[in-house]
Amino acid sequence: xxxxxxxxxxxxxxxxxxxxxxxxxxxxxxxxxxxxxxxxxxxxxxxxxxxxxxxxxxxxxxxxxxxxxxxxxxxxxxxxxxxxxxxxxxxxxxxxxxxxxxxxxxxxxxxxxxxxxxxxxxxxxxxxxxxxxxxxxxxxxxxxxxxxxxxxxxxxxxxxxxxxxxxxxxxxxxxxxxxxxxxxxxxxxxxxxxxxxxxxxxxxxxxxxxxxxxxxxxxxxxxxxxxxxxxxxxxxxxxxxxxxxxxxxxxxxxxxxxxxxxxxxxxxxxxxxxxxxxxxxxxxxxxxxxxxxxxxxxxxxxxxxxxxxxxxxxxxxxxxxxxxxxxxxxxxxxxxxxxxxxxxxxxxxxxxxxxxxxxxxxxxxxxxxxxxxxxxxxxxxxxxxxxxxxxxxxxxxxxxxxxxxxxxxxxxxx
Amino acid sequence: xxxxxxxxxxxxxxxxxxxxxxxxxxxxxxxxxxxxxxxxxxxxxxxxxxxxxxxxxxxxxxxxxxxxxxxxxxxxxxxxxxxxxxxxxxxxxxx
Numbered sequence: 001x002x003x004x005x006x007x008x009x010x011x012x013x014x015x016x017x018x019x020x021x022x023x024x025x026x027x028x029x030x031x032x033x034x035x036x037x038x039x040x041x042x043x044x045x046x047x048x049x050x051x052x053x054x055x056x057x058x059x060x061x062x063x064x065x066x067x068x069x070x071x072x073x074x075x076x077x078x079x080x081x082x083x084x085x086x087x088x089x090x091x092x093x094x095x096x097x098x099x100x101x102x103x104x105x106x107x108x109x110x111x112x113x114x115x116x117x118x119x120x121x122x123x124x125x126x127x128x129x130x131x132x133x134x135x136x137x138x139x140x141x142x143x144x145x146x147x148x149x150x151x152x153x154x155x156x157x158x159x160x161x162x163x164x165x166x167x168x169x170x171x172x173x174x175x176x177x178x179x180x181x182x183x184x185x186x187x188x189x190x191x192x193x194x195x196x197x198x199x200x201x202x203x204x205x206x207x208x209x210x211x212x213x214x215x216x217x218x219x220x221x222x223x224x225x226x227x228x229x230x231x232x233x234x235x236x237x238x239x240x241x242x243x244x245x246x247x248x249x250x251x252x253x254x255x256x257x258x259x260x261x262x263x264x265x266x267x268x269x270x271x272x273x274x275x276x277x278x279x280x281x282x283x284x285x286x287x288x289x290x291x292x293x294x295x296x297x298x299x300x301x302x303x304x305x306x307x308x309x310x311x312x313x314x315x316x317x318x319x320x321x322x323x324x325x326x327x328x329x330x331x332x333x334x335x336x337x338x339x340x341x342x343x344x345x346x347x348x349x350x351x352x353x354x355x356x357x358x359x360x361x362x363x364x365x366x367x368x369x370x371x372x373x374x375x376x377x378x379x380x381x382x383x384x385x386x387x388x389x390x391x392x393x394x395x396x397x398x399x400x401x402x403x404x405x406x407x408x409x410x411x412x413x414x
Numbered sequence: 415x416x417x418x419x420x421x422x423x424x425x426x427x428x429x430x431x432x433x434x435x436x437x438x439x440x441x442x443x444x445x446x447x448x449x450x451x452x453x454x455x456x457x458x459x460x461x462x463x464x465x466x467x468x469x470x471x472x473x474x475x476x477x478x479x480x481x482x483x484x485x486x487x488x489x490x491x492x493x494x495x496x497x498x499x500x501x502x503x504x505x506x507x508x509x
């Protein structure tokens with residue numbers, strides 16, 4: 001279906017006017033998985049090596065049908081496990097191919113050791129991950145344990161609020177990866193986004209191709225006239241230096257995220273950014289969330305605003321590299337902040353987002369009273385009612401200036 | 415030789431050229447050294463088959479010596495050598 005869309009005159013809650021874009025756009029109702037597969041089709045990567053796993057199976061299945069139907073030029077490698085999938089991706093990327101894959105949960109966990117190799121070899125692989133809990137007990141539904149489990153692997157990690165953002169994130173991720181020379185994982189929330197149907201505005205194939213441009217790999221193992229050695233033994237004398245290079249690459253990746261996001265915004269619509277600020281200008285009570293929960297929180301914020309509460313939301317879109325300085329600068333403005341974590345570190349310190357937000361604020365002269373809400377594990381539903389409770393807790397904290405519970409397990413039965 | 419700092423090294427340890435362990439001697443931590451006696455050798459190549467590090471030198475199908483650049487002194491060659499030949503004996507390094 002094509003519809004005429006005009007965004008002229010619309011403004012977001014920070015008052016910034018969006019780009020004028022009045023033209024025929026392709027708008028279709030699609031699930032998050034369909035959207036990721038469609039973005040992959042438009043990217044038309046050289047190689048996709050993947051193994052199906054719930055709830056990401058469809059991405060692989062749909063993309064395989066694109067290959068079978070001749071809609072892409074991709075070499076599809078059907079492998080026997082996710083460990084092999086990421087290994088094949090690393091091999092193909094080292095050969096100079098533009099490479100993508102998709103997985104979830106145990107699949108991402110099985111890729112774990114190869115994720116580190118992909119990042120350390122500076123291979124710009126793009127992985128579509130559908131967030132799902134990790135066993136045990138076995139569960140197929142959404143939480144962020146899988147992605148958070150690979151947070152120290154050297155990958156750029158982007159979370160999506162809805163199907164539209166998922167689409168835009170995947171397209172931009174290709175550019176970010178190839179500029180930063182680091183692999184990128186774009187995530188959706190299992191079943192909530194992956195299987196939920198939404199209307200999404202798609203770019204034209206040619207627009208995607210033009211945006212991502214032709215890929216020139218930093219190196220290739222297939223150039224026989226200029227042979228290289230990849231992955232040599234690197235002991236006490238050089239390993240540290242190479243790790244230091246990788247750390248620098250992650251430090252500098254933020255620049256590319258900003259640049260690619262800006263360009264996307266200029267050309268199409270709202271682009272990639274580390275944070276989204278939603279009605280925070282005069283906010284006193286602020287929830288910080290990532291993924292689909294940010295959408296639910298926006299509805300709650302709107303409702304509370306109507307009732308006169310100065311509520312706001314900070315949405316964390318990019319978790320790696322962690323935007324510590326920006327986040328500290330922003331959060332320091334608010335009296336009370338509640339972090340929403342859809343996973344726990346099992347370190348007794350709460351969820352990973354909370355742990356890192358607190359660390360980011362350590363040097364701040366001014367800091368908010370901050371609490372953590374671990375929620376939604378194994379797909380436990382988080383409703384507007386739950387988030388309203390978080391705001392009412394924050395109201396109490398603001399009034400009493402006391403934190404009764406640093407970490408709350410929201411929605412768990414006692 | 416002054417070792418290079420992280421800003422000077424090639425990205426991701428990608429080395430130009432074809433490099434292999436041939437250019438990286440690994441035999442320097444050997445405790446015992448195999449000594450080969452050509453006179454006693456029956457050329458059954460059991461040492462060659464048992465060496466885990468390809469440190470038995472072969473020329474024209476014959477054992478011609480031991481590559482001490484890579485031999486780690488595990489002693490498997492001496493163990494595999496037939497007892498009647500005993501062409502390889504292990505001697506402590508430094509003795």
